[in-house]
Amino acid sequence: MKRLALILLTGLAVFVGGGLTASAADFPTDPRVTAAVAAWKTKPVYVDPLYAEYVGTQDQQLAERIATAPAPVFVAVMPTGAWFQEKDDTERLAGWLAVTNGKPGIYVVMDGTATTGAAHLLGARAPFDTFASSKTALADQLSQYLDDLELNDRVKVKPARTAELPTAPERTYERERFTVGKAIGNGIGGMTIGLMGGALLAGIVFGLAALVAPRRGGQQ
Template identity: 55%
Template sequence: MRRLLLALAAGLLVVLTTTTPAHADFRSDPRVTAAVAAWKTNRVYVDPLFAGSEGFEAESVRQVAALIARAPVPVYAAALPTGPWFPEKEDVVQLAGWLAVANGKPGLYLVLDQHSTSGAAHLIAVRSPRTTYATSSKATAADEVAAYLEEVEVDDSYQPRAARTTPLPDEPEPTYEPEPFTPAKAIGNGLGGFTLGLLGGAILALPVLGLAALVARRREGQS
């Protein structure tokens, strides 16, 4: 409960210190400014909300730093509060894009929480997952980052692009066009139904006819 209240308070702070979410300048988001400032000396940033909590102990954070130091591309990681009350509206990949553009350096940008890792590639030739999820309730930040990096593919054939900083477009609802009525389809459907009816009737009639024949033989034997 205390963690939830702190996250709500952080979300309220973000909303109050930016303009309306639809027109917010993400560079003024306190989470973004704090992470970018911290990355000047350490490419792993842990928000005070997570610092020292389960999975984000000092040793786990050191392991994250070691993992990203060995990565084939520059990696910047931030453990940040997210949720529907923040401007990104649970689009954590968009938040990772904000971090990337605000930092202004090519690389792979990761946002961690206690359940998942989301990432955005910025101006580098990689293929990376949007989000990976913890496979255990005891997974640490290092476990989450290791699982994410295992799915990253580095290849010059991938086109480097700027990270996404805007919401994904709404997916259109599927529409289904009714099939036009034609006499041929009507006849075909009628013949199909008639044929199925005959087959069904024949199948049902077999046991009845068999039983009738058995009864008839028994009567003949008794006469």
């Protein structure tokens, strides 16, 4: 009942917000996304053909864990990485999946060791990602992620991120222009410091010599 109420409230917020929903035209078409969204029409778990042997019958265990989640969860077990269109930004891939599917919920991408997700049109704080050994059952990996999920109606309802993260601006340093005046000034400054250091050292040496000389005279 609580889950249904949350979905209804989220739907109302999206309706009132109007322009919150992102468009699938804002990002490139990806066959993994197309296949996952098609599979989600009949089941909450999509398994990429490359992972079929690895997943085996674990998709049923994943579905059972999803059924106990406090919010709609859509899981895609698929390859990710820097060589794909998301360029190792798996949260962005989750956003593509979410916006293409168009339904509020938690969208989770699993690759066997990393579980990454994003909340879409849902008042929730979803963890960025969690990690586990490849020997850990997928249902346990999903549980680890969902256990950190926090539903909160105070969280702003917004679509999942689909755009690339902005890059930090590079720091640039202006090279100091060489002038004869600066060179002379730096030379004079260095010479002055050198003379002062030499004078200080000479003063210490002469002072020690003055202390030692009377002692030697007394010994004679």
